Amino acid sequence: MQDPIYLKPETLDRALDYLTEYPQATLWAGGTDLIVHLEHKKLKVSGIIDLTSIPELRFIEDCGDKVRIGALTTIYEIQTSPVIKKEFAFLAQAALVLASWQIRTLATIGGNIVTAAPSAETGCPLILLDGNIIVQSKNGERKIPTNQFFKGPGKCDLAPGEIVKEIELEKLPHGYQTIYQKERLRRSMDIALANAACVLNLDGDKCQEVRIGLGAVAPVPMRAVKTEAVLNGQVMSDELVEKAAQTAASECKPITDIRATADYRRDLIYALVKRQLTALWKAGAE
């Protein structure tokens, strides 16, 4: 058995060269999933390209109408970034409850989306925002809208030879509120049984625009379009919120696994959507 090749490029160009030379090599971003898989022998690698020393992929930049996030930005940096907290509060909230403090300091946003877990913390906020995942290969750049990047559990729109470079997100217009929450068995260091994110723009009590994302209840983080249709253009009320929460519970597609049944996950989606809409509605009306 040959030892795997270990490569540590310091520029994206060099990383892409390596990837061309060793197309079977595995990319290492934060390593928090990779190391566990290697340790448990669930993954065999022929080579590792360690991306952790590429500074050009680690940044958060406010570009006026957009925010750019380098793929190797750590979850802790997202959680604490004043720009993220101001523009996309729910993305910072999601980062804050991802795994443990230790993991957040290593794990990256690029790694989190490429791992493409249905319960991925950053998934729900990202699919609700207008923007792109920008991937780079030797042939050039490709932009994938955030809501089209996730393809299934562990699957995303990333072709051989491509590396996720950055996430560009359009800022939300003034007055848009956001929220992210998760339900889990234990209060920290636990995978979401269900999670949800919501973007809401109110005009008084009227719902001008709502976007709702649901996680861990479908193969990919899903947009709750039927629920949004219930709310858009309507005047917020307890009855409307109740109807929306029920719609969300029925339109999600959870499975039963060792952690929870599908029915219970629907109950959690009901609870999350109701809680989030109520919170944003009450806060927005103040």
Next chain:
Amino acid sequence: MAKKYVGQGIPMLNAVEKVTGTMCFGADFTLPGVLYGKILRSPISHGRIVKIDTSEARRLPGVAAVIAGPELDLPLFTARGQRIDDDRVMVKDKVHYVGDEIAAVAAVDEETALEAIKLIEVEYSELPALFSPEEAMQPGAPKIHDHLPSNVADHIEYQIGDVEKAFAESDIIVEDEFYTGMVHQAYLEPQSVVAQWECTGKVIIWAPVQVPQSLRYSYARALGIKPEQIRIIQCNVGGGFGAKQECKIHPIAALLSKYSGQPVKIVNTREEEFMATFPRMPMRIHMKIGATKDGTLLAKESRFIGDNGAYTNYGIGIMVSAITRHDNLYRIKNIKTTSDLVYTNKPATNAFRGFGNPQSHFAFESLLDILANKLNMDPAELRLKNATQTGDVTPYGWKIGSCGLSECIEKATAKADWQRKRQEKKAGEVVRGIGLACCLHVSGNRTFLPFFDGAAAFLRIDEEGQVTIQVGEPDIGQGSKTVLAQMAADELGITPDQITVINVDTSSSPHGLGTFGDRVTTLAGNAVKDAAVKAREVIIKYAAEKLNVPKEELEIEDGLIKVRGKSDLRVAFKDISQIASYDRGGGTIQVTGTFVPQDVAVVDPQTKHGNVSCAYPFVAQVAEVEVNKTTGEVKVIYLSAAHDLGKVINPLLAEGQIQGAVAQGIGFALFEDLKLENGSTESNFRKYRIAKATDMPKIDTIFVETDDPNGPYGAKGLAEPALTPIAPAIANAIYNAVGIRLKELPMTPEKVLAALKAENN
């Protein structure tokens, strides 16, 4: 004499080694030339081994030994002093659960050993597997152990008083069924061992274990050799909680060493820990209680079914403890109990902090709450009305030398603001509730190890005045080395840091039964105290000669031996130690302390009558929870824990014991659950959730000191009963919050929500 160190919260004497990560635990220990062992475990739940071929594995370069159960035909054995020989170090011809040991390899490194394991070919003929005791008890169910009469390993039935009459006289009868799940001790350090089979036939085993002396006897039978051939050297233990007793990796490493001629090390992976070590025995408990209108308990009838798993180990002792112990908590005179301990094709269950008591108290303390509710009576009042008191002799013949149960109930409820919170209005989505539960335990348990009871200590004072103490009870992380040093320091008039309590080596330590059953502080403590008193007499004798004064006039304080009232006449403890040593031709002062509790009996096998322990600790805990009615989530937000531990030797460590127990209790109550997936309990810390700091409530610790006549300085046990009441206290608090009764552990949000929905329909 006023105590200077007993009662003081001094930090653990080895705390620095622990927090700096420099302590060498069992899993860290190694020897020059060590080989690494790996075990081939059964991938199926139940089946016969038709064929095994180890030849490929033997040919792999780097492999030093391959051993296989079917090729060795090892003798049947069980844990020391237990009745049913149902186990082998490796299976002979039949596997009994996923994880059962079949073969093992020793190789130059772990990777080679793992590769060799994969090269062993085994052909099975599968048999139907039994995963529930109820199923396994059915007539005609496939037998798990061919040589035993049935899948019921042990059946118990007894009656005390006249239960039928007492139920007939009861005004109110409540009855229900409860279930407690399979949970794992989840200690930080996995089971580990280094073993060396010497050319003389002597076997040395280095391992982090709780009962070193007993292991010699168990492994002598398991390996078909004599106990005097085996020496166990106890390594520092990274958490035990009952699980670090007999473990087959120890004799497997010994056998691998025998066949390779080199020392062999085995460390379990976390997956192996969950798959093939010793979770708490799941129990289904049906219980019925009768009482008068004023809340006097008259009668109790119970039926227990215990999930033994594939092998019995201490299962019978656990069941006896589960079915009998809680009956001594309140004054009930008429008791009828039936129990069955049943084999299943799952990992062998075994001791876990509480030894059957967390299971039985969950049922009993929940049912008492149901009774209180039916009587429209404050649950605290119901318990106070029936509480056992100091001086009671219970229907089982237990002699209660000290009992602070009533005081514990009063103090725990007062501290938690019980009356106000219990009657608070329960409205809204997130509702608070408060619940009380109590328990009792033992301080040493005569029931299941009949050989003898008591403890001994060897105490040595070297020529520099440094004291070394050996007991047979390992410190498994709870801090007993510190507590024993505090006791000896007070008796000898020196500081605890001059005293080292060392790990057990069976070739030089006293024959102690080990660390379990909350016996260390009480039994080993008494032995250490006795040794220190005897050593002090020797020191005083030499000092009296040196100072030329009668020994009655001498006292020892801060390492100085002084004539009472005369500050100028003094000599250092250290100098006397040297004089004594030289006077004896270099033979330092060495004494043996002993403690044999009086009036403690082996329980009668039929009636279960007999005073099992010399002292009984009591506990009352009040839990406050928040229940989310939409998600079913339960948060424990507050806990007041009142403990009658006789006397606090070290409040810092005592509080630490309670906090650790609360974490394990919350996990047991709310989310820990070792589930079967394809017949296997293999898991890891991602799937198996233990409580984290964020799951912990604020805890108020209350110590009730009842000064037990048999405890050293009055001290009784603490660590095990600290866990027992938590699950029922939480269940009772959930009931108080939202009016639903959870009868099955763990009480996951999903179950809580289902119960809430059922209640509303």
